[in-house]
Amino acid sequence: MKKKDELKQVVDQAIAEQQVPHVKINQIGPNDVNIKKLTQPSKETHQEYWGKGLTYAAIGLIIVLVISIIGFIGVHGLSTFVSDHVNVFHFLTSTDWDPSEGKNHVGAAAMIVTSFAVTLLAAIVATPFAIAAALFMTEYTSKKGASFLQSVIELLVGIPSVVYGFLGLTIIVPTIRKIFGGTGFGILAATLVLFVMVLPTIASLTVDALKAVPKQFRQASFALGATKWQTIHKVTLKVATPRILTAVIFGMARAFGEALAVQMVIGNAVLMPANLISPSATLTSQLTSQMGNTVMGTLPNNALWSLALLLLIMSLVFNFLVRLVGRKGSK
Incomplete structure (x- = not known):
């Protein structure tokens, strides 16, 4: 109890000697604190969530585009060898192009x-x-x-x-x-x-x-x-x-x-x-x-x-x- 009394005395002294008179710390009680507001995400937190979401969406879109381009070119490019049965070695070494x-x-x-x-x-x-x-x-x-x-x-x-x-x-x-x-x-x-x-x-x-x-x-x-x-x-x-x-x-x-x-x-x-x-x-x-x-x-x-x-x-x-x-x- 002695320590609590000493702590209260220090707090009361700090409030009494505060340099900003219009801040009435000593008038704030437990009922004046909005616990719900303190525990809910702030506006800045929502902005951070939106920023991360947009960033991940952009990265995902880029990945999808790259995979789509590679897949599209790959499917059509391999058709020469799969569907038309052109020999790969002949394609790479022959100079006859018609x-x-x-x-x-x-x-x-x-x-x-x-x-x-x-x-x-x-x-x-x-x-x-x-x-x-x-x-x-x-x-x-x-x-x-x-x-x-x-x-x-x-x-x-x-x-x-x-x-x-x-x-x-x-x-x-x-x-x-x-x-x-x-x-x-x-x-x-x-x-x-x-x-x-x-x-x-x-x-x-x-x-x-x-x-x-x-x-x-x-x-x-x-x-x-x-x-x-x-x-x-x-x-x-x-x-x-x-x-x-x-x-x-x-x-x-x-x-x-x-x-x-x-x-x-x-x-x-x-x-x-x-x-x-x-x-x-x-x-x-x-x-x-x-x-x-x-x-x-x-x-x-x-x-x-x-x-x-x-x-x-x-x-x-x-x-x-x-x-x-x-x-x-x-x-």
């Missing part, structure tokens, strides 16, 4: 080779320029210069694919025709167009990769007597290599899935490319040019869906490579 003539003329090897050739060449050409631009923006130029270059890169990203294709058709193709002869259409023209298209993607992600390198690494290198270029070469680039590889893979994924711009400059001839200036076709260019000319459910239509299934598989492979490189980089 599905209207029958299942023995469904070979996508030429388009597969061309797609990979264009993608790899575009990445090889664009990567040095992207890394150089990123190094200039992060290591040499001022903040205003970096901001200006970043605006230019973002502007390049926002240009529609058809504009790139039209510029390639009116400038690059005639130039190649004049210098090397032939029609001007082919892998070289597509590579140059894709080089400009993937450069902003690789450059932007490389800038982020270089900015993520801790400043302490650079300072330690300078403290040991290294020059600026030695620090960039031996420290900055090595630390940022996993992220730079991720940027290159993203650029390759963009190049591999590009359709309209490539279709306008590559020639759209389903032939195994003899050289860089011979007309050829990629998986995407064949899809965009021929899908509207086929009837749903027929062999030519199913064969095109099989090309789409190949593109989907390659997209998943690129995503897997990004995650794999990211995990190694985090270690």
